[in-house]
Amino acid sequence: xxxxNWTNDLSVGNTQIDSDHKQLVDLVNKLHDAMKSGKGNxxxxxxxxxxxxxxxxxxxxxxxxxxxxxYAEFAEHKAEHTKLVGEVLExxxxxxxxxxxxSVSVFNFLSDWLRTxxxxxxxxxxxxxxxxx
Ligand SMILES: [Fe+2]
Ligand SMILES: [Fe+2]
Numbered sequence: 393x394x395x396x397n398w399t400n401d402l403s404v405g406n407t408q409i410d411s412d413h414k415q416l417v418d419l420v421n422k423l424h425d426a427m428k429s430g431k432g433n434x435x436x437x438x439x440x441x442x443x444x445x446x447x448x449x450x451x452x453x454x455x456x457x458x459x460x461x462x463y464a465e466f467a468e469h470k471a472e473h474t475k476l477v478g479e480v481l482e483x484x485x486x487x488x489x490x491x492x493x494x495s496v497s498v499f500n501f502l503s504d505w506l507r508t509x510x511x512x513x514x515x516x517x518x519x520x521x522x523x524x525x
Contacts, residue, residue: 395503396417396420396421398417402417405518406517406522408453409453409457409518413506413514416447416506420443420503423502424496433487436494443480443502447480451473454469454514457521461520461524463517468513
């Protein structure tokens, strides 16, 4: 069951970015499902690693688009990406060492972050991309 439902208000109007975001939502839901159904740490660790990898590649794609169009808010937008990657890598380290478990609060943190970032930062980027096409 999906807990983070993709809704049209999350669409930024750019097919490539939207498709990346849908994939991220799927991965966040996959992590949630695995936690809820009591999957072991091996499975959880694998999903978390997939999520981190996909997030990093998505951020790189957005950052390349920003550079391509000489985006005025590149620095602020990239700083949010960098901060999240740092936080999630730290979470992964704590998870691997057994200092933390993956709980619903992790799911809430990730889904809230994604929702807020898409609606504040990514929407603006998509508008800027559309304007120069
Ligand atoms: Fe972004
Ligand atoms: Fe994004």
